[in-house]
Amino acid sequence: MREIGIDALDDMARGAGILGTGGGGDPYVGKLLAREAIRRHGPVTVYDIDEVPADATVVPVSSMGAPTVLLEKLPGGTEELTALRALEAVLGRQATHIVPIEVGGVNSMIPIAAAAQAGLPLVDGDAMGRAFPEAQMVLPTLIGVRNTPMAVADDKGNTLVLDAVSNHWAERIARAACVQMGCQVSCADTVLRGDQLRDGLVPATLTLAEELGRAVRVARAEHADPVAAAVAVLGGVTLFSGKVVDVERRTTGGFARGRARLEGTGTLELDFQNEHLLARRDGAIVATTPDLICVLDTDSGEPVTTEAMRYGLRVTVVGAPCDPRWTTPAGLELAGPRYFGYDCDYLPLTAA
Amino acid sequence: MREIGIDALDDMARGAGILGTGGGGDPYVGKLLAREAIRRHGPVTVYDIDEVPADATVVPVSSMGAPTVLLEKLPGGTEELTALRALEAVLGRQATHIVPIEVGGVNSMIPIAAAAQAGLPLVDGDAMGRAFPEAQMVLPTLIGVRNTPMAVADDKGNTLVLDAVSNHWAERIARAACVQMGCQVSCADTVLRGDQLRDGLVPATLTLAEELGRAVRVARAEHADPVAAAVAVLGGVTLFSGKVVDVERRTTGGFARGRARLEGTGTLELDFQNEHLLARRDGAIVATTPDLICVLDTDSGEPVTTEAMRYGLRVTVVGAPCDPRWTTPAGLELAGPRYFGYDCDYLPLTAA
CATH class of the missing domain: 3.40.1610.10 (CV3147-like domain)
Known part of the structure; x- marks a missing residue:
């Protein structure tokens, strides 16, 4: 308590x-x-x-x-x-x-x-x-x-x-x-x-959120890499760093849907329905729902929401493993890529 | 009782x-x-x-x-x-x-x-x-x-x-x-x-419905005019008789909306949103909501619903006065033609 x-x-x-x-x-x-x-x-x-x-x-x-x-x-x-x-x-x-x-x-x-x-x-x-x-x-x-x-x-x-x-x-x-x-x-x-x-x-996810936010803040204050600090807390992998070059966004059916395109060493495309669902690097899928696909401001480590994503932002995309119950067959049926209409299976995260 | x-x-x-x-x-x-x-x-x-x-x-x-x-x-x-x-x-x-x-x-x-x-x-x-x-x-x-x-x-x-x-x-x-x-x-x-x-x-509208239905049935059995029998019970007026030549119908927003065109001596157009809202004879409005605009099969006096309206049906369009509370300012604000987006005032029925 x-x-x-x-x-x-x-x-x-x-x-x-x-x-x-x-x-x-x-x-x-x-x-x-x-x-x-x-x-x-x-x-x-x-x-x-x-x-x-x-x-x-x-x-x-x-x-x-x-x-x-x-x-x-x-x-x-x-x-x-x-x-x-x-x-x-x-x-x-x-x-x-x-x-x-x-x-x-x-x-x-x-x-x-x-x-x-x-x-x-x-x-x-x-x-x-x-x-x-x-x-x-x-x-x-x-x-x-x-x-x-x-x-x-x-x-x-x-x-x-x-x-x-x-x-x-x-x-x-x-x-x-x-x-x-x-x-x-x-x-x-x-x-x-x-x-x-x-x-x-x-x-304990409220505690996790607080730790994650603190790690980013502390790293920034110490002139360390705040994105790396977030990746460490999340147990995640860095998928891509680059600049936002295009965002297509529409609010339909009660959701914010769209796609963002990032350019860096190659390109990364992010599909979203409120949340990021799929990341494609140079056309190949590198992360899918239900894993976490998080977009952070590269300099500050601050989260970038899909509605705040805009041309010119320099961001780093981080993948983090979801709770293991989401990758069971029942979990994937509920929130895996096929539920959202993608013709692909869940792809576990690997280091970029 | x-x-x-x-x-x-x-x-x-x-x-x-x-x-x-x-x-x-x-x-x-x-x-x-x-x-x-x-x-x-x-x-x-x-x-x-x-x-x-x-x-x-x-x-x-x-x-x-x-x-x-x-x-x-x-x-x-x-x-x-x-x-x-x-x-x-x-x-x-x-x-x-x-x-x-x-x-x-x-x-x-x-x-x-x-x-x-x-x-x-x-x-x-x-x-x-x-x-x-x-x-x-x-x-x-x-x-x-x-x-x-x-x-x-x-x-x-x-x-x-x-x-x-x-x-x-x-x-x-x-x-x-x-x-x-x-x-x-x-x-x-x-x-x-x-x-x-x-x-x-x-x-007493259930009783009215029964009387109206009975009047049509009895007139038909007696080889009298069932439409005239309905008009008498309704205290209404005959607006038009003719043939259905066109029906445009779409189910949108939870309603059946559309327009039907009748040809007889001239033309009559009926606009509907589930119910008939407006009747135009040769382009001039002859009846509006909240008055009743009823379409009856000319021969049988049976009611013709908008979803049953189809090319070739011979129908008679009858106008009947609504309850007087509907033609008060508050009543018209709730269900008059302007509520439905028509740029016209309520037009009381007159004999054709």
């Missing part, structure tokens, strides 16, 4: 930005919400997975939408709590703990804000160990945990509670509603009992 | 088809559901508006979607009850009466089936006095009654409960979910107290 105070947020948000693999939404906005909530309600208590009682009601609280929209349409800061309360009403019981559904991007920070507001402790872990674009792409799906009832709340005051026959159906219906609600909504869903956390979460 | 048995359904469905003004979904499918429900559970008791206690909980139960889809994707027959139960769960009380949200089309029959299944009485009336394409286009909106909580259920077992900040927002979000759910779902929404029925409903 420890506490997250305002001081931890900068490092944690930086690390979460890297773990967001280009997507997950810029954690900057979430950091502001978390900072304000902690300022108002005090630090948030964080428990390790092992410290959570078996009968706990652990509720992931998150933001759904296109990161491109989050840039312009900021959350009001109360929608998460509205979604949580709507979910509790249909559950007939109250949440005992909050947990991030994904550690990558804004959804590392939103649960901190929600936990502070609700006066609830947080669990150190998340249901992905990264960010993924769709709601069913969580470890709980792999162990048969439903993501409904799912509560969705928007900034205008609209809420809905969904009960779906599968986690895919919940994603499909919630996404369509999300688009109408302004492409940026808050969700509470995929409720876990305390005794499901070991199988349903990647442990 | 009276009972609706299987014998009443044919006439009532025919009349409801006419009152559906081209949309509302072919009542044939609903008639089969109502017939089966009555066969299984017995006749449905129907109360006049005046007979309903002031504290009654009157729940409209309906089908939402595109009539073109209803043709191919039949309701399972249990979704209405699922929606009703989901609504009751959030209301925290049970429905005492069922009522049609619209008398036009399939939604005259769906509530009969639901009432039989639920063992509840029906109220003789509806919230439109016709059919309209969107969920907020009901008299309850004009008196400040919310259409949420709204429960939506599909054939697959997905349900959602919506709480929206306005009746327009509920339509917008539910429609998007409806499209994902297969463009044909069941809804329970716009709950009325017994003492709101006088202002929130058009009275």
